[in-house]
Amino acid sequence: MSPDLKTSIVASLESAAAKAGLNLVSVTQGTGFNGQPTAVFELGLPRQESLGRSLNLELSDTFDFDKPDLLPEMTAHLAGEAKRLRNPRPDSYVTLGGLPLAFRKFQWPFHRSTSGADTYIVHGEIRLEDGREHGLHAKISASVTLTFAEIVPAMEQPYAETFIYNAVRKTVDMGQLEFLKSGNRQPVPVTTRYYSRWQKKFLFTETDDNERLRYLLSKVYWLSGVLGGSKPVWIADPRDSQYLNTGEADLLRMAGHEAGEGLMVLDGEFAAATPALMARAAEYQAMLEAALDFTKPKFNESMRSGQANM
Known part of the structure; x- marks a missing residue:
């Protein structure tokens, strides 16, 4: 990195971060x-x-993001990060099935596949974060086709992190990622099926009010109550609204209703778990165990024992 270029990218990032209410703590050379x-x-x-x-x-x-076609999305990304940093666990999310996951060790930016495939790849890791020490995790390799890459303004973290995280959650929802104490990388294919060119937006899961409500309660239970000491978590996260195919206003509306029911305390766009919600621990533990079991490979026991016709 040349000194002039380094000065330029640092100055641009520091300015964009300040507008989002963030401080630039440090800058280091990576690989x-x-x-x-x-x-x-x-x-x-x-x-x-x-x-x-x-x-x-x-x-x-x-990478130079200080351009009319790149700066707005960088600004939006940093604004979202500023609010996520107010969460007790900024790196953690939940799935529709009720699994609390920490997203870590992502190696940005994308790199071209070394196997000869026409794809961009990013590696990372998700860990089951339910307050216990069990080491269950999944190493992932998310792949983006060249056709899909044409949709993305730049193959860099701020422009891809949201849809990559949501594709990972969707893959977990489909039971296609297994949580292990060790293991090889598992594929997460990200294709144009997750994007509507007509609507010009990402589409991961069609949800109704009941599913979104269950998701919100699960999020507040795990991320605020279990992992966050009942500190508030950001409800109006656009990363969640993309995942659920809804709007932030809709999530806030539902949170307001549940606050009225005494299950969470709402403060602006943030909500904290109440004792009434935490009293449902058995329900959320059962959801977690069912969702985790769904990710485990199933074998035909009759075939294993030689009883089935071949």
């Missing part, structure tokens, strides 16, 4: 999967709000 140099930015909230939390943003060292 992408293919050995290419990257710039790793550690971002945090202002000191009085930081609570010791930070998030990393890793960009190709030659």
Whole structure:
């Protein structure tokens, strides 16, 4: 990374972060999967709000986002990160099935497949985060076709993290990622089936009010109640609204209703678990176990024992 370029990208990022209410904590030289140099930015909230939390943003060292077609989405990404940093666990999300997951060790930016396939790849890891020490995780390899890549403004973290995380959650929902204590990388194919060119938006899961409500309660139970010491979590996260194919206003409306029922305390766009919600621990543990069981490979026991006709 040349000194001039480094100064340019740092200045641009620092300016964009400040507009989102973030501080640039540090900048370090990184290395992408293919050995290419990257710039790793550690971002945090202002000191009085930081609570010791930070998030990393890793960009190709030659990437220039200060352009009319790239800056708005970078600004939106940083604004979202500023609100996620107020969550007790900024790296954690839940699935529709009720699995609390931490997204970690993602190696941005994308790299071209080394197997000869016409795809872009990003590696990462998701861990089951339910407050227990069991080490269950899934190493993933998310692949984006060249056709799909044409939709994305840039194959960099701020422009892809949301749909990659949601594709991972969708793959878990379909029972196609297994959680193990060790294991090889598992594929997460991200194709144009997740994008409507007509509507110009990502589509992962069609949900109704009941499913969205169940999701919100599960999110607040796990991320606020179990993992966050009943600290508030961001309800109006556009990452969730994309995953559920709804709007942030709809999620807030539902949260307001549940606050009226005494299951959460709503403060603006954030909600915290109440004792009434935490009293449902057995229900959410059962959901977790059922969702986890759904991800495990099923074998035909009659065939294994030789009883089936071959």
